[in-house]
Amino acid sequence: MRAVVFSRYGDESVLELVRRPAPAPADGEVLVEVRAAGVNPVDWKHREGAVRADRPFPLGMGWDVAGVVRATVPGGPAVGEDVYGMLPLPYGGAYQELAVLPASAVAPMPARLTYAQAAAVPLAALTAWQALEAAGARSGTRVLVHAGAGGVGHFAVQFARHLGARVSATASARNLDFLRRLGVDEPIDRAAGGGTAGSAGAAGSAYEGAFDVVLDTVGGPVQHASWRLLRPGGTLVTLPEPVDEAHRLPGVTARRVIVTPDGEALRRIGALVDAGAVHVEVQSALPLEQAAEAHRVSREGRVRGKLVLTL
Ligand SMILES: NC(=O)c1ccc[n+]([C@@H]2O[C@H](COP(=O)([O-])OP(=O)(O)OC[C@H]3O[C@@H](n4cnc5c(N)ncnc54)[C@H](OP(=O)(O)O)[C@@H]3O)[C@@H](O)[C@H]2O)c1
Numbered sequence: 001m002r003a004v005v006f007s008r009y010g011d012e013s014v015l016e017l018v019r020r021p022a023p024a025p026a027d028g029e030v031l032v033e034v035r036a037a038g039v040n041p042v043d044w045k046h047r048e049g050a051v052r053a054d055r056p057f058p059l060g061m062g063w064d065v066a067g068v069v070r071a072t073v074p075g076g077p078a079v080g081e082d083v084y085g086m087l088p089l090p091y092g093g094a095y096q097e098l099a100v101l102p103a104s105a106v107a108p109m110p111a112r113l114t115y116a117q118a119a120a121v122p123l124a125a126l127t128a129w130q131a132l133e134a135a136g137a138r139s140g141t142r143v144l145v146h147a148g149a150g151g152v153g154h155f156a157v158q159f160a161r162h163l164g165a166r167v168s169a170t171a172s173a174r175n176l177d178f179l180r181r182l183g184v185d186e187p188i189d190r191a192a193g194g195g196t197a198g199s200a201g202a203a204g205s206a207y208e209g210a211f212d213v214v215l216d217t218v219g220g221p222v223q224h225a226s227w228r229l230l231r232p233g234g235t236l237v238t239l240p241e242p243v244d245e246a247h248r249l250p251g252v253t254a255r256r257v258i259v260t261p262d263g264e265a266l267r268r269i270g271a272l273v274d275a276g277a278v279h280v281e282v283q284s285a286l287p288l289e290q291a292a293e294a295h296r297v298s299r300e301g302r303v304r305g306k307l308v309l310t311l
Helices: 041-048 115-119 122-135 151-163 173-181 221-229 263-274 288-299
Strands: 002-006 015-019 029-039 064-071 082-086 098-102 106-108 142-145 166-171 186-189 211-216 230-238 253-256 282-287 306-310
Touching (some): 002 288, 029 115, 029 122, 029 288, 041 288, 064 122, 082 122, 115 282, 122 151, 151 166, 151 211, 151 263, 166 173, 173 186, 211 221, 221 230
Parallel strands (some): 211 230, 282 306
Antiparallel strands (some): 029 306, 064 082
């Protein structure tokens, strides 16, 4: 089968399109013929060695797949069924013609999505879902999502709206209308008010103490600025980095969420997509051969929605 692999950590040029033997499913795993693979920032972090797997090179790449089941397990999806799912971290293996995943990590593909759109969903949407769950977001909660136009962010704002939360989100000016179309109550220009987290990040701003929940999808100065935006008893969920204890403020709960595969949650997310309650934004779909270009674009940090690779 064709597969994108890498044999040393480094820039995009270490990615190689090679032929390698098809993976064999272990107990409890299904074999999926991949039609599209999602691209996430963790992919290039892995390629650069910031996220490491303790397996010998060459290493596979990517965690999101949409495709057709070719081998299954009792109680699993049917052979020939369209599914989507997320491989467990930390071993990638989605940028290839055949992928193996635990049967519990896949769900039927939402009927209204193409393979490319479906591959855009699993890791980012599960992250958003699990982050909001960890934060206890519900009807009436006031939620701020940083980078609301990004992969995780655009799912988070829609899931939070669906829960009945009041949703604010930061983005650059060109994405504020996009946030409105996703149902964000209050889009915030992240350049306003000094840069790092937009006006929502400026200490002493109207947003100080305003939120029950803040999702930090950016890290660094954005995480630091986020503490002050929470009311006493509020919750900060960080995704890119651990909680920086040096900036902790009393009375605020903070935790990092690391996404885990969950076929059952993907079923529920798929139902929201098919009901028209959640839109999946794909900025571009590139052929597998252009994996390096997809990494280059993702690393620039300006993607609206998702990038995917098609096979
Ligand atoms: N812990 C976990 O399990 C987990 C899971 C998924 C993702 N993550 C991490 O979470 C981060 C976000 O992931 P993602 O997939 O959503 O990334 P992404 O899709 O690449 O995010 C791109 C978006 O980030 C926005 N952005 C860039 N810099 C910003 C800043 N300084 N302030 C506010 N917004 C900014 C951009 O919006 P504008 O162009 O509008 O500014 C762009 O739309 C990554 O670091 C990723 O590795 C962690």
